[in-house]
Amino acid sequence: MARGKVIVAERIDDAGINLLKEELEVDIRFDIPRNELLEIIDQYDGLIIRSDNKVDKELMAKATKLKIVGRAGNGVDNIDVEEATKRGIIVANTPDSNSISACELAITHMLVGSRKFNYADSYLKAGNWGREIFMGNEVYGKTLGIIGLGRIGGLVATRMKAFGVKLIAYDPYISDERFLRYGAEKKETLDDLIKEADIITIHTPRTKETIGIIGKREVELMKDGVRIVNAARGKLMDEAALYDGLKSGKIASVGLDVHDEEPRYSSALYEFNNVTVTPHIGATTFEAQEDVGITIAVQVINGIKGDIVPNAVNLPGINRDEFKEIKPYIELMENLGKLYYQLNHEPVKNVEIVYWGDLMKYDISILEVAFLKGLLQPISNERVNYINSKLLAENSGISIRQETMNEYYDNYSNLITIKITNNKNEHFTLSGAVSNKQEGKLVEMQGYEVDVKPSQYMLFIQNKDVPGVIGHVGTMIGQEDINVATMYVGRKAKGELALMILNVDSEVTKESLEKFKTIDNVIEAKTTII
DSSP, X not given: OOOOEEEEOSOOOHHHHHHHHHHSEEEEOXXXXXXXXXXXXXXXXXXXXXXXXOBOHHHHXXXXXXXXXXXXXXXXTTBOHHHHHHTTOEEEOOTTTTHHHHHHHHHHXXXXXXXXXXXXXXXXXXXXXXXXXXXXXXXXXXXXXXXXXXXXXXXHHHHHHTTTOEEEEEOTTSOHHHXXXXXXXXXXXXXXXXXXXXXXXXXXXXXXXXXXXXXXXHHHHSOTTEEEXXXXXXXXXXXXXXXXXXXHTSEEEEEXXXXXXXXXXXXXXXXXXXXXXXXXXXXXXXHHHHHHHHHHHHHHHHHHHXXXXXXXXXXXXXXXXXXXXXXXXXXXXXXXXXXXXXXXOSOEEEEEEEEEGGGGXXXXXXXXXXXXXXXXXXXXXXXXXXXXXXXXXXXXXXXEEEEEESSOBTTBSXXXXXXXXXXXXXXXXXXXXXXXXXXXXXXXXXXXXXXXXXXXXXXXXXXXXXXXXXXXXXXXXXXXXXXXXXXXXXXXXXXXXXXXXXXXXXXXXXXXXXXXXXXXTEEEEEEEEO
């Protein structure tokens, strides 16, 4: 099989480059001019950039082979994600790779501001000595308000808890469980947080909603002597409001790693000794840059190979830890989806998916996408992947309904039940679960209880539940030189119908299938490839 081809248009760590070379054909073209990139982009399955290259409709129209764009960093402002989704192009970034580095820098600004560290450093180096002017505050016992309890906000909460602070947080887009996990008291409004916090740190993305989220009004609501840190994105805080708060003494210190304009060479804020500034260095650690390179390389390799890309921004988000837990379910759902059109020929009208038990603790959005990818692959003329499968399903008139149930179902702690309704209003049911060995299993089909791990080649035989059928099927298997790995027989009631499912080592030919159908009491024989 030919190796995929990727172009690295902006610099990433050598560790990432080396990983790419193990799996793909790699062209390293750092700082390639746009006109040259447009001329050659049709040769590549993958493109790796940082912030300088613009991936827009013009580029994607020429990128006829492109499967994935990897952004070595957090933001994707320079990528037309909507257009990429329409074209089935994965857009992936590296949101977790610099999280620890950014978290540690935010905490550094908190501590430096609380102890006037930067001012004391420059004062002493200028040939002065003194202590009284550097009277600061302990963070112990203070109330830390975290705006945005996502990846970095959660890391800050975990580490600052060890300092003995009281944690409060505001984030309207996350579950109550996450507040409990980090030991943070949930604030229903931003006003509630800023009125109570002694120290405020912000960790939200920059959106229309969050630009200027801290302005003049919010500063006026804050406690006297509040300390403020922004190591997230520029323009989240109104710098003029910060200036006025510092001038009046309302704000005791400000720490900024991000700025309204970058690069930033001067600012009115620089006149204050209680303002610490850094030049957007949240991700500037050896560890973060190596991790960014390795992470984006893995994302691109997975995308080109057709595997799940955990950090795809045009997919439901999955963090690293959750991905390890949910990966077997993703594979199971895709495999279950592949079975339908190979066993049935009626168009699908709607799909109902119910998740039972322990699956409630995961974000199950990706499982719906995985099932639709598997469902549509056998019949679609278009490239189907995790990015466009839902859009293709909608365009095909397939409606999807999902439901979650807290309780266990029939002793299964993690069951997924699926009901497919075709255009004749006939129903086809499938159920799957993941075993203790982290193996996805087909545990029900059309009312038959089974216990089968989906494999590349499978043989399905429906028969009357009478003596001798299994023996005759076994004889035919031998005559057709079919090697069986496992076999499972399920039935609804004694003496009625039964279903045999066999995992076999090679594709079952059409000629062999016809011979199975000639066996007495065999009703149907079908094969699948997944």
